[in-house]
Amino acid sequence: MKTLRITDIIVLGFMNFALFVGAGNIIFPPFIGLQAGTSVWFAALGFLMTGVGLPVITTIAMARAAGSMALITQPVGKRVGLLLVIVCYLCIGPLFATPRTATVSYELALQPFVKSEKWLFAWSVIYFGVVALVSLYPGKLLDTVGKVLSPIKVAALIVLAVTVLVLPAGTAQSPVGAYATSAFSQGLTNGYLTMDTLAALAFGLVMVNAIKSRGVSSPGLITRYAVLSGLIAGVGLMLVYLSLFRLGMGSGGLVSNATNGAEVLSAYVAFSYGASGSVFLGVLITIACLVTAIGLTCACASYFTVLVPVSYAGLVWIFALFSMAVSNLGLTALINVSVPALTAIYPVFVVLILTWFVRAKFRSPGRVISPAAFIAFIFGLADALDAVGFNVWPLSLLRLMPLTNLGLGWLMPVLVVTVIASLFDRRKSANRETSWQQ
Numbered sequence: 001m002k003t004l005r006i007t008d009i010i011v012l013g014f015m016n017f018a019l020f021v022g023a024g025n026i027i028f029p030p031f032i033g034l035q036a037g038t039s040v041w042f043a044a045l046g047f048l049m050t051g052v053g054l055p056v057i058t059t060i061a062m063a064r065a066a067g068s069m070a071l072i073t074q075p076v077g078k079r080v081g082l083l084l085v086i087v088c089y090l091c092i093g094p095l096f097a098t099p100r101t102a103t104v105s106y107e108l109a110l111q112p113f114v115k116s117e118k119w120l121f122a123w124s125v126i127y128f129g130v131v132a133l134v135s136l137y138p139g140k141l142l143d144t145v146g147k148v149l150s151p152i153k154v155a156a157l158i159v160l161a162v163t164v165l166v167l168p169a170g171t172a173q174s175p176v177g178a179y180a181t182s183a184f185s186q187g188l189t190n191g192y193l194t195m196d197t198l199a200a201l202a203f204g205l206v207m208v209n210a211i212k213s214r215g216v217s218s219p220g221l222i223t224r225y226a227v228l229s230g231l232i233a234g235v236g237l238m239l240v241y242l243s244l245f246r247l248g249m250g251s252g253g254l255v256s257n258a259t260n261g262a263e264v265l266s267a268y269v270a271f272s273y274g275a276s277g278s279v280f281l282g283v284l285i286t287i288a289c290l291v292t293a294i295g296l297t298c299a300c301a302s303y304f305t306v307l308v309p310v311s312y313a314g315l316v317w318i319f320a321l322f323s324m325a326v327s328n329l330g331l332t333a334l335i336n337v338s339v340p341a342l343t344a345i346y347p348v349f350v351v352l353i354l355t356w357f358v359r360a361k362f363r364s365p366g367r368v369i370s371p372a373a374f375i376a377f378i379f380g381l382a383d384a385l386d387a388v389g390f391n392v393w394p395l396s397l398l399r400l401m402p403l404t405n406l407g408l409g410w411l412m413p414v415l416v417v418t419v420i421a422s423l424f425d426r427r428k429s430a431n432r433e434t435s436w437q438q
Contacts, residue, residue, distance in 0.1 A: 002215040004225055008142070012210065012225060013232025015146035018153050019203045020055065020196060020233055021240060022097075022292035023104040023285050026157075029241050030268070031261035032190060033248020036183050037175040040249045043187035044242060051191030052237045054350065055200040059230030061356045062204025063223045069201055069303075072352050075359070075369035084348060085303070087341055092198050093300040094319045096338035099327035101289035102127045108262060109282030124324045130290065132320035135297040136313055139213035141206070149291050154236075156284045161243035163272050164250075173252035189406040195346055197353065199292075200230075202299035209302060293323075340384035347376035347410045355418070367428070368421040372414045379410030 004012070029047070036043040065071040069088075073081030091097070106123045134144050178186050204226070211225050247268055251258075254267040269277030301315040310318070351373050359365040382398045385391065401409040 002217065003221060004211070004214060004216060008214065009225060009228055010232065011142055011146040011150075012207070012229040013236070014150040014154060015142060015210065016059070016203065016207055016229040016233035017236035018145060018150035018288075018291045019206065019295035020199065020237060020292075021153065021157070021288055022101060023108070023289050024194070025196075025237070025240070026244065026285065026288055027261035027265060028190070028194065029244035029261065030248035030251065030264040031258065032187065033245040034251055034255070034258060034264050035176050035248075036179040036187070036245075037173040037249060037252065039175040039179055039183035040172065040245050042183040043179060043190075044245045046184040046187030046189075047191035047245075048187075048238055048241060049191060050188055051194050051196060051241065052234050054192070054353075055196040055237075056230050056234035058197050058200035058353050059204060059207075059233070060227050061353050062201060063208070063226030063230065065204075065356070066219060066222065067205040067208030067226075069205070072201070072349075072356060075352070075355075075366040076348075076373050077366070077370070084345055086307075087345055088198055088201060088349065089300050089303055091338040091342045092195075092202055093296050094322045094326065096342070097199075098131075098293050098296045098300075098319070099323040101293040102323070102327040105286045105289040108266075108285045112266075112278050112282070121328050124327045127290070128293075128320045128324040128327075131293045131297055131323075132316050134294050135301065135316045135320070138206070138209055138298045138302065138312075141210050141294075141298065142214065145291055145294060146210075149287055153284070153287045153291065156280070156287070157240055157243075159280075160247075160269075160284070161239070164243050164247045164268075167272055168246075168250040169268055169271050170250045170253040172249045173256075185406055189408070193407055195342060197350060198342065198346065199296075201349065201353075202303075203295055205302055206295050206299050209298075297323075336388070340387050343387055344377065344380040344384040347380040347414075348373050351376045351414055362422060363425050363428075367425045368418060371421045372418045375413050375417050376410045379413065383407065383409075 032043055032047065033040050061072065062069075069085045070081060073084055076084070102124045103120070105127065106117075106120050110119060110123055111117065134141075137144070174180070175183060207226050207229055208222060211222050216222055216225065248261070248264050251264050251268050254271055255263050258264045258267070266278070266281060269281045271277075273280055297316060297319050300319055301312050304310075304315055305312045308315075352369065355365075355369050355372070359369070362368045379398055379401075386399070398404070398409060402412055403409055
């Protein structure tokens, strides 16, 4: 029976970590650190619970499901589950996240030097050419991503983290806005809204395929290695986030009026490394975006190759070319569609993932989980419509629920429905057993 060595497991964990750490994961925490100021560690605790905890839980669920989202969505029915998975893959893939990696890397890596957007097309051609060429060989991801790109990214992040510790830009300022009164809840909400849970669903399939490419065929070993890689990635994410929170916390004297994390990060690397800081940041962001784009492209192509009569290689090129076109032409329009769609289905997937671990306790999982997922979808739909400025009277009443201001208005209703449905499930099963005995 084929097994993996310790070094292979570590490389697998680094690869999983690298897939998660995109540009957004590097840019977002410094801005939270800047705004939270002296309350940053309360915000960090909340952020880590949802921004790291939920993705790690999802990775474990996907490992136990052998990388199959169909098993995760099974309680809501085959057709609804298929629709949810397709929307998820398309939105975190070619319709939004993948093309976004190209535009973000261009804005932070090349545009500061060329001072123009006219080179975006050339950049995207080269960028997605590399993405496609690497994605064509998913069986070699442990070699290309795990042993080459991941170590470069990890080394750059370690250099940045050490710099933050030995060369702080200043002292923490007083928290601003909502962080002054509710830093923990703000961190909790921002971690939840990273939607890395959906990325973990896609990357779960990539990790399982990477393990199988090493000749591992035992389901138990595949699950064990996938879980270990998720835990390694979770620890790595936590350490990176903590260093970036520290970076933002002390950067108030550099950019007190910053409007996003990119400004905070750029100001700090300029302070720490001078003119070479822009080059360092550009390389870090480009590699971060590149690895994420490769992972998403592999995941989408692997999933859709069993749904449509197109080869894996053909789908890789289709997704790469489409993402390239979107990054140059219509990203803003697609964001207006993709983000509300993700907002609508996100609570549903959170419910499906969290209930994965207790399904065996239900007589009929669909009888309990389907109503809970439906309630989560209604609340997600209300948030999605609210995000695009469309308020419908019945759905607007949902804004009155507790925790709505945190983006978690669905949580209490889902818990109540789950309890009621589980009691009904037990009672109905008991009645059937009694009838059978009679």
